Amino acid sequence: MLTNVTLGQYFPGASVAHRLDPRTKLGMSFAYIMVLFIATSWLSYSVLGLASLLVVWLSQVPVKMVLRGLRPILMILSLTVVLHVFTSREGVELVSLWFVRIYSGGVRQGFLLAFRLVLLVLSTSVLTLTTSPIALTDALEVALRPLRRFGVPAHELAMMMTIALRFIPTLLEEAEKIMKAQLARGADFESGGLLKRAKSLLPLLIPLFISAFRRADELAMAMEARCYRGGEGRTKYKILKYSSLDAYAVASFVVISAVALAL
Amino acid sequence: MGVPSIIEIKGLHHVYRGHDGDTYALGGVDIHIDEGEFVAIIGRNGSGKSTLAKHLNAILLPTEGRVLVMGMDTQDARLLWSIRQTVGMVFQNPDNQIVATVIDEDVAFGPENLGVPTPEIAERVDAALKQVNMMPYRNHAPHLLSGGQKQRVAIAGVLAMHPKLLVLDEATAMLDPVGRAEVIDTILALRSAAKMTTVLITHHMDEAVLAHRVIAMDEGRVVTTGTPAEVFSQPELLESLGLDVPLAAKLAKELQRSGLPLPDGILTAAQLVNALCQSS
Amino acid sequence: MTIADGEFVGIIGQTGSGKSTLVQLLNGLLKPTQGTVTVGDVTTTDKGVRLRPLRQSVGLVFQFAEHQLFAETVAADIAFGPLNLGVTPDEAAARVDEALLTVGLPLEMKERSPFELSGGQMRRVAIAGVLAMRPQVLILDEPTAGLDPRGRDDVLARISALHRERGITVILVSHSMEDVARLVNRLVVMHEGGILHDGSPREVFRHAESLATIGLGVPQATEVLRRLRLAGWSVPAVALTLAEARQFIVEAWRERGGGA
Numbered sequence: 001m002l003t004n005v006t007l008g009q010y011f012p013g014a015s016v017a018h019r020l021d022p023r024t025k026l027g028m029s030f031a032y033i034m035v036l037f038i039a040t041s042w043l044s045y046s047v048l049g050l051a052s053l054l055v056v057w058l059s060q061v062p063v064k065m066v067l068r069g070l071r072p073i074l075m076i077l078s079l080t081v082v083l084h085v086f087t088s089r090e091g092v093e094l095v096s097l098w099f100v101r102i103y104s105g106g107v108r109q110g111f112l113l114a115f116r117l118v119l120l121v122l123s124t125s126v127l128t129l130t131t132s133p134i135a136l137t138d139a140l141e142v143a144l145r146p147l148r149r150f151g152v153p154a155h156e157l158a159m160m161m162t163i164a165l166r167f168i169p170t171l172l173e174e175a176e177k178i179m180k181a182q183l184a185r186g187a188d189f190e191s192g193g194l195l196k197r198a199k200s201l202l203p204l205l206i207p208l209f210i211s212a213f214r215r216a217d218e219l220a221m222a223m224e225a226r227c228y229r230g231g232e233g234r235t236k237y238k239i240l241k242y243s244s245l246d247a248y249a250v251a252s253f254v255v256i257s258a259v260a261l262a263l
Numbered sequence: 264m265g266v267p268s269i270i271e272i273k274g275l276h277h278v279y280r281g282h283d284g285d286t287y288a289l290g291g292v293d294i295h296i297d298e299g300e301f302v303a304i305i306g307r308n309g310s311g312k313s314t315l316a317k318h319l320n321a322i323l324l325p326t327e328g329r330v331l332v333m334g335m336d337t338q339d340a341r342l343l344w345s346i347r348q349t350v351g352m353v354f355q356n357p358d359n360q361i362v363a364t365v366i367d368e369d370v371a372f373g374p375e376n377l378g379v380p381t382p383e384i385a386e387r388v389d390a391a392l393k394q395v396n397m398m399p400y401r402n403h404a405p406h407l408l409s410g411g412q413k414q415r416v417a418i419a420g421v422l423a424m425h426p427k428l429l430v431l432d433e434a435t436a437m438l439d440p441v442g443r444a445e446v447i448d449t450i451l452a453l454r455s456a457a458k459m460t461t462v463l464i465t466h467h468m469d470e471a472v473l474a475h476r477v478i479a480m481d482e483g484r485v486v487t488t489g490t491p492a493e494v495f496s497q498p499e500l501l502e503s504l505g506l507d508v509p510l511a512a513k514l515a516k517e518l519q520r521s522g523l524p525l526p527d528g529i530l531t532a533a534q535l536v537n538a539l540c541q542s543s
Numbered sequence: 544m545t546i547a548d549g550e551f552v553g554i555i556g557q558t559g560s561g562k563s564t565l566v567q568l569l570n571g572l573l574k575p576t577q578g579t580v581t582v583g584d585v586t587t588t589d590k591g592v593r594l595r596p597l598r599q600s601v602g603l604v605f606q607f608a609e610h611q612l613f614a615e616t617v618a619a620d621i622a623f624g625p626l627n628l629g630v631t632p633d634e635a636a637a638r639v640d641e642a643l644l645t646v647g648l649p650l651e652m653k654e655r656s657p658f659e660l661s662g663g664q665m666r667r668v669a670i671a672g673v674l675a676m677r678p679q680v681l682i683l684d685e686p687t688a689g690l691d692p693r694g695r696d697d698v699l700a701r702i703s704a705l706h707r708e709r710g711i712t713v714i715l716v717s718h719s720m721e722d723v724a725r726l727v728n729r730l731v732v733m734h735e736g737g738i739l740h741d742g743s744p745r746e747v748f749r750h751a752e753s754l755a756t757i758g759l760g761v762p763q764a765t766e767v768l769r770r771l772r773l774a775g776w777s778v779p780a781v782a783l784t785l786a787e788a789r790q791f792i793v794e795a796w797r798e799r800g801g802g803a
Contacts, residue, residue: 134364166364169406174610180572181611184603185672186595186627203623206613210658215359222360225320225352226420227344227376237371237384307691308662409558436689439558440718441758466691505693510721510763510785517789523796532763536770539792543799 010132016245017059017130022139024246028253029127035257036116043263045115051256052122061129069125070118077114084110137161138240155231163219171212178207267333269349269428269460270296270319274328277314277483288314290483291328296428296462301454303471303491304464306480307505312464315480316432319462320350333427348377351421355433357413358406366408366416367392367401373424384423391419394456395449411442415449422453429453430462435470447473468495468507472530479504492528511535544731544738546714548679551706553723553744554716556733557758562716565733566682569714570594570601582680599628602678606685608669609662617643617660617668618653624676635675642671646701663694670698674705681705682714687722699726724748724762724783732759748781764788771795 012018017025032048039045056066090105128136141158148154179189182203189200277289289311296302306312317323318330321337332349335342354360363369367388374384392398395415405413414434421429431450435443447470453459463474471477477494479487481504487494495501498508498516515529515538525538546552556562567573568580571587571594580587585597605611614620618639625635643650646667652660657668670686683702687695703726706713717723723730723744730747732740734757740747748754748761751769761769764782768791771778778795782788 134368162363166362166405169404170358173406177605178611180567181603181605181608182623183572184570184598184605185611185624186598186676187623188627203611203613207611210613211610215356218354218356218359219362221322222352222354222417223362223372225322225347225354226373226424227347228372229344229376233378234375235378235381235384237368237375237381237388239381307693440760441557505691507692511767514764514767514785514788514792517785518792521789521793523793532767532770535767536774539771539776539796540774543796 011061011065011129012132013060013130015058015060015130016249017055017061017126019243019245020130020249021240021242021246022131022135023142023240024242024249025127025131026136026139026143028249029123031253031257032123033120035260036119039260040112041263042112044260045112045119047256047260047263048119049115051260052119052126055126056122059126059130061126065129066122066125069129070121073117073121077117080114080117081110084113133165134162135240137165138238142240155234159231167212167215170215171208174211175204175208178211179204267298268295268331269298269300269333270294270462271331271334272315272318272328273331275315275318275325275330276327277311277318277323278326288483289318292483292485294478294485296460298427299458299460300476301461301474302463302476302478303474304462304478304480305466305468305471305506307466310480310504311483312480313432314483316352316430316462316464319428319430320347320352322352344377348424349426350428350430351424351426353414353417353421353429353431353434355436357410357417357437360417361405361413361420364404365401366397366403366405369405369416370419370423373420377424387423387425388419391423394422394453395419396452409442410438411445414438414442414446418446418449418453428460428462430464432464433466434463435465435467443467443470466506468509472509479506481505490528491530495530496527544741546680546712548712549710550712550729551703551727552712552714553727553730554714554733555718555720555723555730555759556739560733560757561736562733563684564736566603566684566714566716569680569682570603571597572603595628599676600678601680601682602673602676604670604673604681604683604686606688608673608686609657609665611672612657612665612669615656616654617648617657620657620668621672621675624672628676638675638677639671642675645674645705646671647697663690663697666690666694666698667701670701678711680712680714682716684716685718686715687717687719695722702726720748720760720762724765732757744783745781748783751780767792 036048039048056063085102085106086100088103088106088109090103091108092104093101094104094107095102137158140161141154144152144154144157187200187203189204192200272292272294275289275292279286279288292315304312304315314323318325318337319332321343324338330337332346335346337346361369362372370388370391371384374387379387392401395418397412397415397419400408400412405416408416435446438446450461450463451473454461463470465471472491472495474491477489477491478485479494479501486504487497487500495508495512498513501508509530511532511534512530515525515535519525524542529535529538554562554565564573568575569582574588582597582601585592587597612620614623621639621642622635625638639653640650643652648664648667648671657665660668673681686702687698690698699722702713702715705711715723715727727744730742730744731738732747732754739757740750748765751761751765754761760766762783764785764787767788768778768780768782772780776795778791782791
């Protein structure tokens with residue numbers, strides 16, 4: 001049931017994409033998204049799209065898994081296209097039927113935006129598919145570090161993410177256990193109206209929250225007992241290291257982006 | 264001075280201050296633990312044994328009295344981190360003390376906090392995982408391990424901090440018999456390989472008999488202390504405290520009463536059978 | 544496998560031997576992939592089977608059952624099961640009192656929050672919550688896990704009394720050979736999803752070697768006798784209690800000429 005939910009959808013492997021430093025991947029994904037927003041021509045998008053497909057191929061992640069990431073945004077995609085097609089008044093009038101008027105500009109705009117969204121989601125799913133959650137957390141901590149002077153607690157945020165990732169499976173397992181226990185007491189989580197259903201979830205949610213707080217309390221004590229006192233003076237077990245691979249990747253990325261934007 | 268004391272507790276009182284009144288958890292405890300000792304603390308739930316454990320590494324501070332860890336007073340805030348590095352604690356719930364999403368990262372957590380240089384952390388992680396026999400699981404996710412394996416990881420996480428004293432606060436209470444055996448075997452291996460000073464807090468008497476010294480607690484006080492043979496030869500006292508007596512010890516007592524000439528201090532089935540064979 | 548009305552069955556086996564799956568099959572929380580489970584005249588895989596009456600008649604107390612407590616008061620939590628079954632509030636209140644007394648908790652506890660209680664008391668409230676549904680079959684998955692010796696003995700004595708005085712069928716999943724030896728009249732040993740032994744505790748504990756190969760022990764009293772037999776004494780193979788072991792040993796000792 002609940003424990004079957006896959007989280008962080010990391011696809012372990014040893015491909016070129018997996019071996020890149022997480023900071024490089026995070027940085028490139030970010031830059032790629034910016035390039036996506038700057039680019040306007042179909043030609044640019046074709047280059048960027050081809051580059052994306054190349055990365056997917058290099059990552060050796062089954063295409064099916066990558067496409068699965070697109071499923072949740074199908075609604076948004078169709079909505080984007082429909083809205084633009086029917087509301088835009090730019091370009092040449094293509095169809096004029098009763099009150100429906102479709103202009104070429106709308107069609108163009110709609111599909112470009114949808115394509116941009118697809119590429120955006122594609123790049124982020126390749127990032128999470130090829131980077132373990134913990135590596136991603138480390139990279140995020142590095143990325144946020146410059147913001148510390150503005151009061152952003154980079155280390156604490158990263159630690160929170162790690163702990164959340166660590167405890168999600170534990171809490172899911174617990175939720176399933178409590179659910180079964182309440183079902184055995186004749187609870188009904190499925191029938192009735194919205195209000196009744198929400199109320200019927202209380203016997204599941206309350207014990208789950210209590211357990212989460214108890215766990216948080218005990219974990220905090222265990223962390224203090226192991227001398228945890230925040231990020232100050234902490235060393236790292238696994239230090240992120242750039243390799244020549246990262247240099248090649250960044251170089252290729254810069255070239256492709258330049259070409260894409262120039263077209 | 265002979266063997267140095269690792270723990271020196273003098274007149275320790277502890278009061279939990281709650282909004283509906285105070286709870287007296289410890290009422291005058293004096294204990295010392297020497298280097299290399301293996302001490303079991305037994306007592307029923309609410310006897311104060313876990314409160315006592317939390318004084319050993321300054322998670323709790325005395326309401327009255329003093330706790331010295333290798334001469335360091337737990338009330339001295341400047342010594343807090345040295346005390347916690349000296350006393351490693353393993354807690355009851357195996358799920359709630361593993362921080363990281365990968366085993367070796369979790370073992371590294373303590374040394375990272377201590378600011379140990381990176382190459383040395385790697386050495387310490389490897390050594391600790393080997394000591395608890397969890398090397399093959401170093402890249403596993405914690406939620407896929409059994410309870411006994413998780414507790415062994417927790418022990419490794421403490422060992423990587425190079426403590427002088429290992430405290431197990433009911434670390435076997437939530438485990439099945441296999442998990443309990445794994446943890447106890449790990450402790451015994453650490454004792455024979457590294458003479459690790461150990462405090463085992465438990466309500467499983469078959470674990471307590473393995474110690475050098477047993478301290479029985481009730482209502483926040485030490486009721487009796489001595490070798491396992493001395494403590495478990497008082498079945499009436501232990502039962503009045505709500506504790507078990509190992510069946511072999513109880514059976515030996517009963518057989519003595521039935522007129523069999525058995526020596527005192529029998530704790531295990533093997534000892535009882537040996538004594539019986541010699542007596543006839 | 545068949546369990547008759549009024550039996551007190553113990554189920555032992557390693558973690559992962561299939562015990563938990565088995566008990567969840569019994570009240571329809573899990574459905575068999577193959578084969579059938581019939582409780583009374585209800586078969587869980589039948590089309591249109593109504594699971595609520597089944598869950599009423601088969602009460603299941605999970606391991607660390609106190610984790611399922613949720614209500615503001617002890618009384619409300621215990622009444623949750625009966626109210627789900629559609630009994631009247633008055634009837635539910637009567638059942639709360641009855642269940643509290645059965646698990647040995649004072650009625651004054653009713654208005655307290657379950658989360659202020661000690662671990663042992665919370666465990667009992669959770670058990671009372673299942674008892675208030677008046678099940679004909681009570682299944683307990685390690686009801687004493689994590690309790691101290693006194694708490695363990697209390698809970699087991701209450702369960703035993705329920706079986707003795709009200710004739711409720713009890714299925715006790717346990718890791719403790721001592722407890723099952725003392726309590727149950729039938730013992731089922733599970734291993735890798737199958738049944739390895741099934742018989743009275745006295746019969747099952749005869750198989751000390753076979754139990755040892757799957758990582759299970761025998762009661763301490765039996766263990767002493769087993770070692771004596773290995774040393775050449777003629778004592779029975781199995782003793783379930785300390786008193787029994789004492790009697791066997793004294794007899795054998797006299798036979799060997801001890802005390803003469």
